[in-house]
Amino acid sequence: MRAALVREFGPVDQLTVETIADPEATAGHVVIDIHATAVNFVDLLVITGKYQFLPPRPFAPGKLPCGVVSAVGPDVTTLKVGDRVLTLHEQGGYAEKVRVPAHDCYVLPDRLSFVDAAAMSLAYDTAWFALCERGRAKAGESVLVLGATGGVGLAAVQLARAYGLHVLAAVSAPGKAQQVLDAGAHGVVDLSQGDLIDSLRDQVRAQTDGKGVDIVIDTLGGDVFDAAIRAIAWRGRLVVVGFATGRIPTLKVNYVMLKNIEVSGLQVSDYRKRTPDEMAHCIREIFRLVEAGALRPSAVTRYPLEDVASALTALQSRQASGRLVLTMNETASL
Numbered sequence: 001m002r003a004a005l006v007r008e009f010g011p012v013d014q015l016t017v018e019t020i021a022d023p024e025a026t027a028g029h030v031v032i033d034i035h036a037t038a039v040n041f042v043d044l045l046v047i048t049g050k051y052q053f054l055p056p057r058p059f060a061p062g063k064l065p066c067g068v069v070s071a072v073g074p075d076v077t078t079l080k081v082g083d084r085v086l087t088l089h090e091q092g093g094y095a096e097k098v099r100v101p102a103h104d105c106y107v108l109p110d111r112l113s114f115v116d117a118a119a120m121s122l123a124y125d126t127a128w129f130a131l132c133e134r135g136r137a138k139a140g141e142s143v144l145v146l147g148a149t150g151g152v153g154l155a156a157v158q159l160a161r162a163y164g165l166h167v168l169a170a171v172s173a174p175g176k177a178q179q180v181l182d183a184g185a186h187g188v189v190d191l192s193q194g195d196l197i198d199s200l201r202d203q204v205r206a207q208t209d210g211k212g213v214d215i216v217i218d219t220l221g222g223d224v225f226d227a228a229i230r231a232i233a234w235r236g237r238l239v240v241v242g243f244a245t246g247r248i249p250t251l252k253v254n255y256v257m258l259k260n261i262e263v264s265g266l267q268v269s270d271y272r273k274r275t276p277d278e279m280a281h282c283i284r285e286i287f288r289l290v291e292a293g294a295l296r297p298s299a300v301t302r303y304p305l306e307d308v309a310s311a312l313t314a315l316q317s318r319q320a321s322g323r324l325v326l327t328m329n330e331t332a333s334l
Contacts, residue, residue, distance in 0.1 A: 001019070001020060001021075001022050001023075001095060001096040001097045002017055002018070002019055002020075002095065002096050002305060003017070003018060003020050003060040003092075003094060003095035003096065004016070004017050004018075004060055004061070004062075004094035004095065004305060004308045005017075005018050005020070005058045005059065005060055006046075006047055006057055006058060006059055006060070006061060007057055007058045008057065009047065009048055009049025009054070009057075010047075010048060010049070011048070012044065012047055012048070012309055012312035012313060012316060013309045013313070015047065015094075015308055015309050015312070017305060017306055017308065022097055023097055023098065023099035024071070024099070025071035025072055025073045025076075025099065026073050026099070027073045027074060027075050028073055028075060028076065028101055028102060028103075029073045029076070029099050029100060029101055029102060030069050030071065030072045030073060030076055030079055030099070030100060030102050030105060031069070031070050031071040031072075031097055031098070031099050032065065032067040032068065032069060032070065032085065032087060032097065032098050032099075032100060032105070033067045033068045033069075033070045033096065033097055033328075033329075034065045034066070034067040034093060034095060034096055034097060034098055034328045035066060035067040035068065035114035035115075035327065035328055035329060036065070036066050036067070036114040036115045036117070036118035036325050036326065036327050036328070037062045037063075037064070037065040037066070037093030037094060037118055037325065037326045037328075038063075038064065038093075038118045038119055038121055038122060038123075038323060038324065038325050038326075039062075039303070039308075039311045039312060039315055039324040039325065039326060040063060040122050040151075040315075041242075041244075041315065042063065042122075043061050043062065043063070043312065043315075044312060044315065044316055046061050046091075047061055047312070053090075053269070055090075055091050059091055059092070060091065060092045060093070060094045060095045060098075061091055061092075061093070061094050062091060062092060062093025062094035062095070062326070063089070063090055063091065063093055063121070063122055064086065064087060064088060064089065064093065064118070064121035064122055065087055065089060065092065065093035065095075065098055065118070066084075066085065066086050066087070066108070066114045066117045066118045066121070067084075067085065067087075067098075067114065067328075068082060068083070068084055068085070069081055069082060069083040069085060069105070070097070072102070073102065076102045078102055078103070078105075079102050079105055079107075083105075083107050084107065084108045084114070085105040085106060085107055085108060086105070086106045086108055086117050086121060086283070087100045087104055087105050087106075088100075088104040088105075088106075088272050088279065089104060090269065090272070093326075094305065094308055094326060095305075095328075096305070096328050096329075103276070104272075106280075106283045106284075106287070108287075109287050109290055109291050111290065111291060112287070112290055114327075115300055115302065115325050115327065116297040116300070118325045119151075119297040119298060119300045119322075119323040119325055120155070120286065120290075120295070120297050122151075122268070123151035123152050123154075123155045123298075123323070124155040124159070124286050124295070125268060125271075125279070125282050125283065125286065126152050126155070126241065126266065126268045127152050127153075127155035127156035127159050127217070128155075128159055128282045128285065128286060129266055129268055129271055129282060130152075130156060130217050130239045130241050130266050131143065131156055131159055131160055131163070131215070131217060131239075132159075132163075132282075132285075133271075133278070134237070134239040134264045134265075134266050135215040135217065135237050135239050136237065137160065137163060137165055137214075137215055138165075139163060139164030139165065140164060140165070140166075141165050141166070141214040141215060142165060142166040142167075142168065142208050142211075142213045142214050142215070142233075143156075143160045143165050143166070143167055143168065143213060143214065143215040143216070143217065144168045144169075144170060144189065144204060144213040144215070144216045144217070144228060144231065145157050145160070145167065145168070145169050145170065145180075145185075145217045146170045146216065146217065146218045146219060146220045146224055146225075146228060147170070147218075147219035147220045147242075147244055148169035148170055148171060148180045148183075148185065149169075149171060149172075149176050149179055149180060150219060150244070151298060151323055152217075152219050152241060152242075153169070153180075153217070153219055154179075154180070154183050154298050155295075155298075156217045157169050157180055157183045157184050157185050158183055158184050158294070158295050158296070159289070159295070160184075161183075161184030161185070161186075161294075162184075162289050162294040162295065165215075166186050166187075166208070167184060167185045167186050167187075168185065168186065168187045168188070168189055168204060168207055168208075168213060169181075169183070169185035169187070169188055169189070170188075170189040170190075170191050170200075170224070170228075171188055171189070171190060171191065172191050172192060173190075173192050174190055174192070177190075186207075187207045189203045189204060189207075190203065191224060196223055196224070196226075196227045197226060197227045197230060199227075200224070200227040200228060200230075200231055201227065201230045201231040204231040205231070208233070211233045211234075212231050212232050212233035212234075212236060213231060213232060213233060213236060214232075214233050214235075214236050214237070215236065215237050215238075215239070216228045216229075216231070216232060216236070216237070216238040216239065217239050217241060218238060218239065218240055218241060218242075219241045219242040219244055220242070220243070220244050220245045221240070221242065221243030221244065221245050221246075221247060221248055221249050222243065222245030222246060222247035222249060223245070223247070223249075224245060225238075225240075225249040226249055229251065229255065229261075229263075230255075232259065232261050234259055234260055234261075235259075235260045235261065236259070236261045236262075237261065237262045237263075237264065238261065238262070238263045238264075239264055239265070239266055240263065240264070240265045240266065241265075241266050251263060297323070298322045298323045299322035299323070300322055300323050300324075300325050301314075301320065301322060301323070301324050301325070302325055302326075302327050303324060303325070303326050303327070304326070304327060304328075305326055305327075305328055308326060311324045311326060
């Protein structure tokens with residue numbers, strides 16, 4: 001099989017597509033013929049050696065690949081050859097095949113293609129845990145999604161709308177407003193306005209009857225976090241998902257005490273490892289909402305496996321629009 005291998009941590013352009021031995025289906029495992037794998041920001045951290053969990057080299061990066069079961073281990077009864085699945089595998093997606101534990105596979109709904117499933121993976125489960133588990137969202141509450149035009153942000157907007165929340169989406173420029181409104185946001189917060197700390201709070205209060213929002217989903221950090229913490233309602237919750245702006249913010253906890261608010265963090269891979277039952281519930285919920293027509297994947301740009309370095313470079317330079325997905329064969333859209 002072909003695979004894009006990391007032999008030494010470093011720049012993305014040193015990734016090489018090589019031919020290596022096919023994996024075999026051992027006890028408790030299945031082999032997946034991969035059709036599509038999303039290219040995620042976390043992959044850049046893994047490839048460059050900056051992620052907190054680094055696999056032994058050489059390895060193929062790529063989280064949560066999607067494909068078809070092509071072989072099953074002797075004791076596997078939950079899957080069969082030909083099943084279309086999403087896997088929760090932490091690496092190995094930048095390849096034509098991968099061996100994964102059978103319990104880490106979820107059969108895809110008929111209406112969900114491999115490419116769309118790959119585009120939704122990691123983004124929608126992250127957004128679901130941020131909103132539902134960390135944020136404890138309830139219908140009728142309000143949520144502010146920061147970084148709303150990113151993969152996790154757009155997923156959070158759609159999920160919050162599907163669950164009956166009032167959704168405000170923060171955008172970096174007015175020209176991006178229509179994208180989040182089309183995704184289901186009820187209102188927009190413009191982060192390009194001057195005096196961010198006051199302007200963000202004022203925009204939020206104007207759209208929440210002066211109360212502030214019950215939940216903030218923050219993928220940005222930096223100055224936006226500093227402003228958003230002041231726009232939270234009494235007993236509100238802010239969930240830290242990432243620091244896309246580059247600066248990890250700090251917080252004076254007296255503000256947390258005075259407003260009875262909570263600040264929590266989300267590392268979604270821990271749920272896959274520590275609480276597989278919760279992750280299974282999350283995946284089932286996402287699939288249910290897909291089948292109900294309440295969720296739709298973001299726009300996708302496809303790259304063949306051989307162009308993996310180009311895909312990673314586009315992501316790294318922030319030139320990418322929508323989700324980037326590697327496709328491994330001609331049937332990846334099925």
